Amino acid sequence: MLPTSETISVGSINLILFAARQQGADGDALARAVGIDPDQLQNPDGRVLIRQVQALWHEAVIATGEPALSLKLGEMINPLTIGVLAYVMMHCPTLGRVFEKLCHYQDIACEGIRTTGQLIPADDESGATYRLSLHITSPDIIYLEPTFNSELSVYLSAIRALTGQRLTALETRFAYPHPADTREHERVFGPTRLVFDAAETALIFDAALLDTPVLNANPSLFPLFEKHANDILSQLQTPSLKSRVKGEIVSMMKGEEPALATIADRLAMGVRTLQLHLKESGTSYQQLLDETRKELAIGHLREPNMSTTDIAYLLGFAEPSVFFRSFKKWTGQTPGAYRLAYA
Template identity: 25%
Template sequence: MAVDTFAVEPAVQALLVDLGVTPAHVLRRAGLPQDLFSRAPVRLSADRYFALWRALEEETGDPELPLAIGRALSPEVFDPPLFAALCSPDLRTAAHRVAAYKKLIGPISLRVDETADRVRLVYRWPAALEPPPLLVVTELVFWVVLARTATRASVRPLRVTTPEPPQDTGPYRDFLGAAVERGPLPAVTFSVSDAQRPFLTADQRMWDFFQPELRRRLSELEAGASAADRVRAALLEQLPAGSAAMETVARTLAVSTRTLQRRLRSEGTTFQAVLNDTREALARHYLTHSGLTVREISFLLGYEDPNSFYRAFHAWTGRTPAQATAEVT
């Protein structure tokens, strides 16, 4: 099973109807089969999945569509990983569970950063993918809706950031209780007290029911991924934390470094080659889309010294980071 595909659950049709949208019209706009929602769960390529979201935006013409989706969300339209989150004892636990199984939905990683006073949920998309801003904002709105639905409290995030905020952020501030700010990565931050607020929907028995099936589906998904794909996915999560070590990646993938090297060799590549390719793709993305400084980018790529990033980027492309940025400005 390809790792650059997105799951589409049949329940999406119910969500569209709740939004007052005719599913057939959205599918037609997106160039997708009219019987898509009547099939068993299917997976779409990134291009076709993003086309579905863009078609939904065009069909409604609503710049506040993420908020409309947030208001329409209910357990009936949650797919299994998200419904399992609703069964969690609190938001912090739900975030860790979704982070573990997010790849069942699509090539998205979710990192949970915790400090003594806050819990931050950070999204990362593969550098080769440019998701519609609508989809990114909807992901962030979801967490606020989940927290409020499960606690029956007016939970407000401390901060919400995304690379491309909505043009009119006022309605989002009113709904979320926090401004949607421009930032290098999509992220939503909650206070520890809200992250640990008990979910009234907590159900350990339901989680025990869901977990084996989620593990099975995750195993099937990973079985279809190449070793290089799995290394790349692990690096996307670990590089921003400053780790580019093969030992760390091997530990994440639950294999020895020797086994990992052997599997990569069998695919005609090496760990260093995958690391370089991943860093180059991320560097190009950051330089052309994020507005980050070279120092910030070097840190996100796992370099301790910006000069090392300069040298590496020149070796990859024959240009300096400044020259690459100038070409798109």
């Protein structure tokens, strides 16, 4: 399966790296280990690939020696500093509106997860409840536990920070098998009823909490942040020329380097027109080709059954030696050294 181009916000990445640093890890080294240049993380509206974040969870647990890092994430960071989505939620009048905006703007935080909310009417046995559910939509998300744990812990931490109350869910569901040790789950989410092997991952709240006011919400600031959020969401939903070019490179990279003229033709553009548009976007075809090769190489090197010679061929390099030199230029390591360190 070819890797997808779904992304996660730089703000979300920085939360993971901050938590790892709190546990003594070298955040910049962790970023580089998964192919992320630390300079990329300076742009609050920047994006990185979901598959890089999945690799980051694996590396962060190894570097910190803390298997429960994802569960602790929400309490180790300030969840209201993760970017424009947090600012939109901060200026919603009630918790019910917070949930509504969280579901609507989920892609800004992570394109690979869909968050939905549903009001469940009261029945003869219980009162009305509200279910906030998470659904995986990206094939690049392969580590379910850290993904679900971190999302729910950050959500709960944000809810508490927004309302100034230590609110808890009536029930917390996880769509993964029952862990051998659930003490951290109980501490982070409790008091709550924990359910594992669930059909979906979700927080079930008393519906009365939807009317809980958000502290310090400023109605006059809400439209400003929502406009910014809408602009970002629109950009994500309309693939940029750079992402389209990289997508074509991936689809055409079958043992030989895709030619610029071929990519331009597939995008129904002239070569000079494509070059001009890429220059206006602050990049070039060669830069995008290198970025794509680097991302694919890092992914392939984590597959133990693929030789570095095979990878060089798949990425369209004429000789393995050319791939080795290019990879060392990108990462500071040879492919073999990288595989030993991170695969």
